[in-house]
Amino acid sequence: MRHHQIAPWLLLIVIALIYLSFPTRVYYWDGIVFAQAIEDASTLKASLVHPNHLIYNFAGYIFYKLLRSLGADVRAVTALQILNSLLSAACAGVFFVILKDTLRSLYFAVCLTLLFAFSATWWKFSTDANAYIPSVLFLLISFYLVLPGRKPRPLLLAVAFFISMAFHQLAVLLLPVFALGVYLQDRSSSVKRRALNVISFSILSIALIVGSYVYLFSLARGSFDIFAFKQWVTSYSPDADTQFRFWSNLQYTLRGHVRLFFGGRFNLIKGLMNPLVVLLLGCLIGAVLWLLFSLWRSWRRSREERERRPRMEPRQQSVLVLSLIWTFVYVVFLFFWLPQNTFYRLFYLPALILLFGLGLSSLMAKTSPSQRLAILVTAVGLANFLFLIYPFSHVEKYPPLAFALELNREWPAGTVIFYGAENSDVSLVRYFTPGIQWRRAHLKFMDDRYAEMAEVYSKGGTVWFETSLLDGYTSNPYGTRWLETHARKETVKELNDGAYRIRFVQVVP
Numbered sequence: 001m002r003h004h005q006i007a008p009w010l011l012l013i014v015i016a017l018i019y020l021s022f023p024t025r026v027y028y029w030d031g032i033v034f035a036q037a038i039e040d041a042s043t044l045k046a047s048l049v050h051p052n053h054l055i056y057n058f059a060g061y062i063f064y065k066l067l068r069s070l071g072a073d074v075r076a077v078t079a080l081q082i083l084n085s086l087l088s089a090a091c092a093g094v095f096f097v098i099l100k101d102t103l104r105s106l107y108f109a110v111c112l113t114l115l116f117a118f119s120a121t122w123w124k125f126s127t128d129a130n131a132y133i134p135s136v137l138f139l140l141i142s143f144y145l146v147l148p149g150r151k152p153r154p155l156l157l158a159v160a161f162f163i164s165m166a167f168h169q170l171a172v173l174l175l176p177v178f179a180l181g182v183y184l185q186d187r188s189s190s191v192k193r194r195a196l197n198v199i200s201f202s203i204l205s206i207a208l209i210v211g212s213y214v215y216l217f218s219l220a221r222g223s224f225d226i227f228a229f230k231q232w233v234t235s236y237s238p239d240a241d242t243q244f245r246f247w248s249n250l251q252y253t254l255r256g257h258v259r260l261f262f263g264g265r266f267n268l269i270k271g272l273m274n275p276l277v278v279l280l281l282g283c284l285i286g287a288v289l290w291l292l293f294s295l296w297r298s299w300r301r302s303r304e305e306r307e308r309r310p311r312m313e314p315r316q317q318s319v320l321v322l323s324l325i326w327t328f329v330y331v332v333f334l335f336f337w338l339p340q341n342t343f344y345r346l347f348y349l350p351a352l353i354l355l356f357g358l359g360l361s362s363l364m365a366k367t368s369p370s371q372r373l374a375i376l377v378t379a380v381g382l383a384n385f386l387f388l389i390y391p392f393s394h395v396e397k398y399p400p401l402a403f404a405l406e407l408n409r410e411w412p413a414g415t416v417i418f419y420g421a422e423n424s425d426v427s428l429v430r431y432f433t434p435g436i437q438w439r440r441a442h443l444k445f446m447d448d449r450y451a452e453m454a455e456v457y458s459k460g461g462t463v464w465f466e467t468s469l470l471d472g473y474t475s476n477p478y479g480t481r482w483l484e485t486h487a488r489k490e491t492v493k494e495l496n497d498g499a500y501r502i503r504f505v506q507v508v509p
Helices: 002-021 029-040 056-069 076-103 106-117 120-126 132-145 154-167 169-185 191-221 226-233 246-261 275-299 314-336 342-363 372-392 399-410 424-431 443-447 449-458 467-474 477-486
Strands: 416-419 437-440 463-466 487-496 501-507
Touching (some): 002 076, 002 106, 029 056, 029 076, 029 424, 056 076, 076 120, 076 132, 076 314, 076 342, 106 342, 120 132, 120 246, 120 342, 132 154, 132 169, 154 169, 154 191, 169 191, 169 314, 246 314, 246 342, 275 372, 314 342, 399 424, 399 487, 416 467, 467 477, 477 501
Parallel strands (some): 416 437
Antiparallel strands (some): 463 501
């Protein structure tokens, strides 16, 4: 019994140490924006409010300041990465408990927890700055609270679900799943009692969600306007491609499910070979060969053993229903809404693994667990580490970051960058050039550009135009002629390798 109690804590510690040892350097674009907002905020204030993830920046700010107060000289993006690594390890611990309670097998619970923790997209985002990890943590806590056989706690469930939704809006899709979970939880109670539990959970959840949105919107705007509030709540990134194309969306959906579990490219390991990598490659090849041989040998077994009918206990059937609805809700929604964003599928990754585990558990109800699952999980983890996580932990594998760090070394204090539009490239380079002034081109500049440029040069600085502003100028004959006269082509800083296009040109009055 003791090893059953130690297992989740041991898993949590090991997974956290692995995450913390290989933080990604290929940053998620929102994470850089979050980090910039946190560093720009002098205290907890309305500038940290974001409609898609109400409290993430607040939690990140508190953790960042805590690390700084303890003497850690880290930037906000690093603090957010550390926070997510710890929270993701906590996710693994909670998920292990759910699996153990559902499948009644320590072997299955450990293997499937490791499959969850080291699946490609989850692992990458666990080492990055984003709001998905803490949101999924509270979704898992909420799911644990509705497991069959547990005492219904609709009010505690509502609070856990609200926190998940406050970290990221997409969690709201699980409201009907948890409502059904509360209803199915205690079948010995009367229908009236179970209905009251559902009503209590639903009303409190909705009240907390609506109340928090109204309050924080009013705090951020200084007043409340219903039309502006509706637009704010439903806002999304302006560069998001939301057009619906059936075949394209279907391809993105299928691709997204593969990328959830497998990621990276073989050529990413180029230039990073060392004895440990060679050893791990050998282990991966061995695991794949053993798995293929084992599957071939299994296929030759008797027809009776292969056609064993699945068997499930009643409580497992309830979890199966909840997991199916959990998966269905997100698959349908994401088929129409930004299906190309694989990271949104993190919200139902636990449900997919639960379904996989229930299938395995029912098929092997009368036989000892096969080693194939452990070998499969080992192969998945090694492949994702070698071809995704390990390469992405190196700066040179992310050209925009290497370019930004080079600019930070070359640009002296007093440099001013004018840019035309907010985008991920602007955010990344600006964040990693903290000593540089970034100014968005505005009407005053457009009307009297020489005065502002002359002021910068009079103080010993230099002026540069960024890609989006350069594109705006070259889109018309007048702007093109102006750049031909005022741009210093010998001082161009550029990254243009086909995958990335970032350009800075120095201009003079």
